[in-house]
Amino acid sequence: MSNDASSNSRERILAAATRLAQAHGYGGLNYRDLADEVGIKAASIYHHFESKADLGAAVARRYWENSAAALDDMLAKSQDPLRCLRHYPDTFRKALETGNRICLCSFMAAETDDLPEVVMKEVRTFADVNVTWLSKVLSAAAVVGSRESKQRARAIFAAIAGAQLIARSRSDLALYDALIESYRKAGLLPA
């Protein structure tokens, strides 16, 4: 079984750490608050993760794996790349909806100077996953030519990360929606 006591604790640590890091960053994530949420003591976390760097890397890896799966799932189910493209901003909206959080990797991108390399690597992969998916979908929907699709994918990803960041600073979900709408009007995102 994968659902024995060990993997359950590990799962719950990962889930709580993800939530905390989306609100406070890697630096602001602390073992005592994390342990409190899971219902164990800080020292017990070391039974599941060798170090904070190890935990941070596992959290970020999990984050992009889930994102990649959700995006691929959306595309497989709808078979409509343009529709997928219209729904892409929703995945970032959810973080704001849930306690005004932001994308884990956006926060970690800001923390570049203080991030262990094992964590940084996963942050970069999150961006790669998003850009690769967007590029494929942009091409399939014929929004841009295949030669420009990666460029445009990067621009969309960066712009949405920025919109999420600014909306968080105002705790204003409507601002996020307005920014996405502006991107559509301006031509960055397909209407």
Place this chain on the structure above:
Amino acid sequence: MSNDASSNSRERILAAATRLAQAHGYGGLNYRDLADEVGIKAASIYHHFESKADLGAAVARRYWENSAAALDDMLAKSQDPLRCLRHYPDTFRKALETGNRICLCSFMAAETDDLPEVVMKEVRTFADVNVTWLSKVLSAAAVVGSRESKQRARAIFAAIAGAQLIARSRSDLALYDALIESYRKAGLLPA
């Protein structure tokens, strides 16, 4: 005189704190490193700023005041709103050029949950200053109608903040330039 020992210490603390916060955030800004850069002891900082919140607010206020002055100066000197709009991304590029730093207020926007209200207030003002200036210049250059200028201004500000954040995570100045170029191609920024 404004250049006596007191104001010099204060100035040097502000300057060093700004640089540190652009790289490590408000949470990652620490008094010992800050004091080392200024050549005093950590406790001495409290003679110039009542608390870390007070210092953070002063730093952020200084930051948007300087930005507002620089933007107004650029517009007054060139008298060419379209030219100003083309140079706007350069002001964010400079932070990346200087030790891969990002906009102080972008980092602080991520830290929303852990920021004292006095600091948060200045962070919001930085965004307001930029959006107001962009809105005015967009209108003057007739890039968009005056009714849509504020919407577009917000979109440009958010997108550039995002581009800076992503470029930092890759330590890649060329990526920032490519993102700005993509924004122009897509129609978000005037070519």
Place this chain on the structure above:
DNA sequence: ACCTGAACACCGTTCAAGT
């Protein structure tokens, strides 16, 4: 006024001892 030593609270981490 300007500065600092020293205390304080908190951090990630370790480890012997518990179940």
Place this chain on the structure above:
DNA sequence: ACCTGAACACCGTTCAAGT
């Protein structure tokens, strides 16, 4: 196997006490 109390070395923050 999983967990914990207690301790460790360290660090950011604060304040009473110096000059």
